[in-house]
Amino acid sequence: MLTSQYLFAACQAGAQNALKQEVEFRAPEWRLSFSRPGFVTFKAPGPVSLASEEIPRMTFARTRGLSLGKATGTDQLDELVGQVWASEQVQQLVAEHAPLAVHVWRRDEVVPGADGFEPGRDELSAMVRAALCAAAPEGALHNPQTPPSEGAVLDVALVAPNEWWLGAHLMKSRVDRWPGGVPNLKLPEDAVSRAYLKIEEALRWAALPTHAGDVWVEIGCAPGGASQALLERGMGVIGVDPADVDPLLDEHPDFMHLKMRAGDVRRKEFEPARWLACDVNAAPQYTLDAVEPIVSHREVSIRGMILTLKLPDWSLAEPAALDAIVKRVKGWGYKDVRLRQLAFNRRELCLAALRSRGQRRLRR
Ligand SMILES: C[S@@+](CC[C@H](N)C(=O)[O-])C[C@H]1O[C@@H](n2cnc3c(N)ncnc32)[C@H](O)[C@@H]1O
Structure with a gap:
């Protein structure tokens, strides 16, 4: 053998x-x-x-x-x-x-x-x-x-x-x-940003059971590559970011821009969303602090998440630090939490979370 x-x-x-x-x-x-x-x-x-x-x-x-x-x-x-x-x-x-x-x-x-x-x-x-x-x-x-x-x-x-x-x-x-x-992906010529590749890879890797017609909320959506990819898949997107988004998104009928920080959005705006992506340019702790009040709110029902965790400092990549992040997200009621540094990630990694492992799309 x-x-x-x-x-x-x-x-x-x-x-x-x-x-x-x-x-x-x-x-x-x-x-x-x-x-x-x-x-x-x-x-x-x-x-x-x-x-x-x-x-x-x-x-x-x-x-x-x-x-x-x-x-x-x-x-x-x-x-x-x-x-x-x-x-x-x-x-x-x-x-x-x-x-x-x-x-x-x-x-x-x-x-x-x-x-x-x-x-x-x-x-x-x-x-x-x-x-x-x-x-x-x-x-x-x-x-x-x-x-x-x-x-x-x-x-x-x-x-x-x-x-x-x-x-x-x-x-x-x-x-x-x-x-x-590395998945076989190319950045389309009209892509608004590289984040297009990151969310496409994340969706392929994480096997979230999300389909056309689902509504996503994206925290940190500007300029809009990730939202663009979700919209191309037929999903609706509530994009939250104080910065401007590309006109391609602004003009899209299934995109709604809440031009403010996540903490300033009234929770009821998130009610239609079942999925959440977050890609803010800050340390993981800040990302988790921005997401936790949304997914833990009783009127919001998020089935799964894709979070980008920036690594401005490699000490954040220590196994104990990563385990603490996983534990915190599990504490919000997501039993299936995985981390992967995606091929198209920069100095950052991707966290995928689902309420339960049984929700993953079947074909591995
Ligand atoms: C790396 S960019 C996001 C790229 C984007 N996902 C894309 O697809 O093009 C980070 C964004 O996070 C936004 N941001 C930072 N803190 C935020 C917060 N608390 N709420 C919403 N957006 C935030 C910034 O304004 C910035 O536009």
């Missing part, structure tokens, strides 16, 4: 230390092995199998799995591809789990949104993937045009042009199906 004592995780560039802290807390027996911005490996005390549940999901790990060595020593595409298929561990993965899916991604070198950078598919990863597929042994891979939703994945992380780290994971949930843990 394929095993490895090494585990890999992909994260945001700069989030390695937060991820290491999280590992120390959730898997204290693992030791840091290799670390670059956006890509880290750890050594477990003993061999870990692909099906093992020993690799916990982590807030700062976009994707993670067994590390299976690397292809290196040249920047010639064909030679690196040859090394991948010649790897004994990859051959064992194929023998035990074919047909495989292949995820190729480039590690993030800068924070998403900086210098126009967005994580996800790019020309280099597409070219490497095509070359790997073309050279794959017969029967090793799924038809690349029809990616499967279950089974094993061969991970190829392009850490440097001449250094590809190989790995494997099983697809058990949505995020496991996204190469490098």
Whole structure:
């Protein structure tokens, strides 16, 4: 059976230390092995199998799995591809789990949104993937045009042009199906702000059972990218922000702008809303203080939330600090509370909350 004592995780560039802290807390027996911005490996005390549940999901790990060595020593595409298929561990993965899916991604070198950078598919990863597929042994891979939703994945992380780290994971949930843990999203040309990408990713990850016709309240809605995405999905939005919103929103029949701070809104204005998003440019404590009186009000009935928690200071990312946030939100009656640093988050993370886990959309 394929095993490895090494585990890999992909994260945001700069989030390695937060991820290491999280590992120390959730898997204290693992030791840091290799670390670059956006890509880290750890050594477990003993061999870990692909099906093992020993690799916990982590807030700062976009994707993670067994590390299976690397292809290196040249920047010639064909030679690196040859090394991948010649790897004994990859051959064992194929023998035990074919047909495989292949995820190729480039590690993030800068924070998403900086210098126009967005994580996800790019020309280099597409070219490497095509070359790997073309050279794959017969029967090793799924038809690349029809990616499967279950089974094993061969991970190829392009850490440097001449250094590809190989790995494997099983697809058990949505995020496991996204190469490098990044959903396939592009910012539309008419997007009002990057927050469009964040809410789209949050909705895909969190599996909230929200549909066209639902009403959302968005605290901190200006200039309006997130509300724009919700409106495009056919939802109604009550946007709260003292700042101006883009005319695209102002003119939308399903958008209502309450041009004030959240604390100044009369609670009855929130009555039609069943969902709440909050993205204010302040520390997590301020965000929670703004949201709590709304969701705890007896005339307001919010089923679920997407909160952006800013991390102006990395100490806010310490596991104990994050656990305290989760505990506080659970205290408002939301039993299903999860945290993830989304691929399209900047120095911030996303909290998704539902009244109960049973409410999540079924297909994982
Ligand atoms: C990062 S921006 C929000 C981006 C927005 N979600 C989008 O989709 O474009 C943060 C916003 O939070 C607003 N804000 C800060 N404190 C607030 C409060 N207490 N109530 C409402 N809005 C607030 C600011 O005015 C600012 O427009």
